[in-house]
Amino acid sequence: MKVAVIQMNTKSDKEENLRKAEGFIRQAADNGAELISLPEYFNYMGEESGKIENAEQIPDGRTTSFLSGLAKEYGIFIHAGSIIEKYSNEKSYNTSIIVSPDGKIVGNYRKIHLFDIEINGVSSYMESNSIEGGDSAEIVELPFGKAGMAICYDLRFPELFRKYALEGCNVFFLPAAFTQYTGMLHWETLLRARAIENQCYVIAAGQIGSHLPGKVCYGNSMIIDPWGTVVAKAPEKESIIYAELEGERVQSARESIPCLTHRKPQYY
Template sequence: MKVAVVQMNTKSNKEENLQKAEGFIRQAADNGATLVSLPEYFNYMGEEAGKLANAEEIANGQTVELLSDLAKQNEIYIHAGSMIEKHSEQKSYNTSLVIAPNGKIIGKYHKIHLFDIAINGVSSYMESNSIEGGDSSEMVELPFGKAGMAICYDLRFPELFRKYALEGCNILFLPAAFTQYTGMLHWETLLRARAIENQCYVIAAGQIGSHLPGKVCYGNSMIIDPWGTVVARAPEKEGVIYAELEEERVKSARESIPCLTHRKPQYY
């Protein structure tokens, strides 16, 4: 299964963001990808006040209709990293979707762990001011096997990924808008750890560059194999990276170190 990971610099103009995403998806399909993964908030990244205005219903929404058409036209799976889904008059959901080649949604995940941080002298951010957290995990069936869905800050909570591994996943999705500061410190280390400890491929599509004052993302979108090897890494610009997912890599990791995903520890 050939996967494409899209790295973007999404801003506040949704129409332009969607046009850009469409171009990258078509490029990936033309290059033989059968699965295309987009980053977190791929269709809108702007001021907090604009989130509610740009939130959409999933059914019949502009973004989903576009992605559904692209999936059908190109006969591919699309992992819609995340978008802002309407929830209430005060808050939205940060929602990740997987769309099948028939244009149907086969996976829907609401970000569980919201990005509420305060780093003295560097930055502070409260995603929970505008986003309602999810309360359940989500897996989807792909030709390569099961895939577990997560978003950005979820990366710091290994229990979610362990759950996916124990339930038979071969792929872990982690679309993100990781900040420049924390990205330099932790992004690659945590991604590779999640791959190694769960013996899964990690598909991590990220945002890059400045999006609004005080919000700069780290980029470094990656595809990591079950041994923890970075098999594809995006350069410091928007674009698409590719890798072939190989069943043999999953099998060899699990047969060589059969203590991680083959049996459930007694304390779980």
């Protein structure tokens, strides 16, 4: 299965963001991608006050309809890294969806672990001020096999990915808007760890560059195989990367080094 990962620098103009995403999606589809993955908040990254205004109903919102049309036109799967879903007058959900080639939503995941941090005066952010956390994992059946859905800060909670692996997943989606500071320290290390310890592909579409004063994202979108090898990595600009998901790579890793996908965990 040929996968494309789109790296974007999303800003506050939603329609412009969608036009940009459409251009990338069409380019990737024309290059033979059967599954296209977008980053977290791909249709809006602006002031916190704008989140409620730009939140949408799922499946009846502007972005969902836009993705559905493109998926049907090209006969592909589109993974919408995440969009802002309506929840209340004060908060929204940070929601990831997967649209099938017939334009239907086959995966819907609301980010569980919210990005509430303060790092020694270097950086602070409270996603929970505007976002309501989800409460359930989501597994999607794809032609390649089962895929587990996660978003950005979820990466730091290995239990979620272990659950997915034990339930038969071969792929993890991890769209992100990882900060420049934490990205330099941990992004690739954690992505490769999740791939190695669960012997799964990791598809990680990221935001890159400055979005607001003080908000700079790390980029470095990646596709990582079940051995922990980075098979594709984006340059430091908006771009598309490609890779083939190969079932034999999953099988080879699991036969060579059996781990939790084959053995019950031991607790001491």
